[in-house]
Amino acid sequence: MAQKQKYRRTLNILEKSKKQSQFDYTEVFRHIRTNIEFSNVDNPIKSIAITSSQPGEAKSTTSMNLAFIFAAKYQKVLIIDCDLRKTMLHKYMKLSNSYGLTDALINYGKTHRFTDEYFQTYQHPSFSGLLYVLTAGIHVPNPSELLSSDTFKEYMKVLKQNFDFIIIDCAPIGAISDAIPVGNAVDGTIFVVSAKDTKRKDAAQCVDLLKRSNVNVIGSVLTKADSGSGSYHYYY
Ligand SMILES: Nc1ncnc2c1ncn2[C@@H]1O[C@H](COP(=O)(O)OP(=O)(O)OP(=O)(O)O)[C@@H](O)[C@H]1O
Numbered sequence: 001m002a003q004k005q006k007y008r009r010t011l012n013i014l015e016k017s018k019k020q021s022q023f024d025y026t027e028v029f030r031h032i033r034t035n036i037e038f039s040n041v042d043n044p045i046k047s048i049a050i051t052s053s054q055p056g057e058a059k060s061t062t063s064m065n066l067a068f069i070f071a072a073k074y075q076k077v078l079i080i081d082c083d084l085r086k087t088m089l090h091k092y093m094k095l096s097n098s099y100g101l102t103d104a105l106i107n108y109g110k111t112h113r114f115t116d117e118y119f120q121t122y123q124h125p126s127f128s129g130l131l132y133v134l135t136a137g138i139h140v141p142n143p144s145e146l147l148s149s150d151t152f153k154e155y156m157k158v159l160k161q162n163f164d165f166i167i168i169d170c171a172p173i174g175a176i177s178d179a180i181p182v183g184n185a186v187d188g189t190i191f192v193v194s195a196k197d198t199k200r201k202d203a204a205q206c207v208d209l210l211k212r213s214n215v216n217v218i219g220s221v222l223t224k225a226d227s228g229s230g231s232y233h234y235y236y
């Protein structure tokens, strides 16, 4: 019973979208997964960051939906909340945030030993196994410094060795640069564009900034597009 309540919020997000139209969102995200998998044949993408230009453009929702669709195919999938200034994943997923990424980084910086004690697990009817979750963790005064640190880079390398696929929910790049060091530590970054909220010029400037910062922008997901075909689209 308690478990059912735990998943209700996420289900609601998906169901709300489904009710808005007859569009099959699972199919859309399956297509996005395939495009990510085939975006680089020589060096397969195994870790992605999600960012956008401004707050509220559906980065966290997109990150979760991608995590669910990857968890339906791969055994060990991890989603990380790297928006350390506006921590939301644990709220959307009804999980605790008494420990998480920041705690794991502080511990790894001291010990250089990988431990799984900072991960939580999550179940959802759309996949049979478990999704691993690293919530944001204890509030830190210096998120940029932490995400730009060598400890973060090293920790990401260790995570990549321990998981089949990693999805990272980032802060918007328009006001703060936290998504840059995260983008540099993953294989590819997806730029979310909201049909309702995003200004074309802002999006172009942000993508340009990411590319100039050596972030591998592999594509975009268009959210909140109120067309007959539903509110998620994607393009590369
Ligand atoms: N495809 C969609 N269509 C319409 N509304 C959506 C869609 N996806 C998410 N939303 C709504 O948009 C709002 C913002 O979503 P979300 O928290 O995922 O955005 P975000 O980009 O992560 O925001 P922030 O930058 O504040 O972290 C929420 O109220 C959510 O329910």
Ligand SMILES: [Mg+2]
Binding pocket: 059, 060, 061, 083, 088, 169
């Ligand atoms: Mg968010």
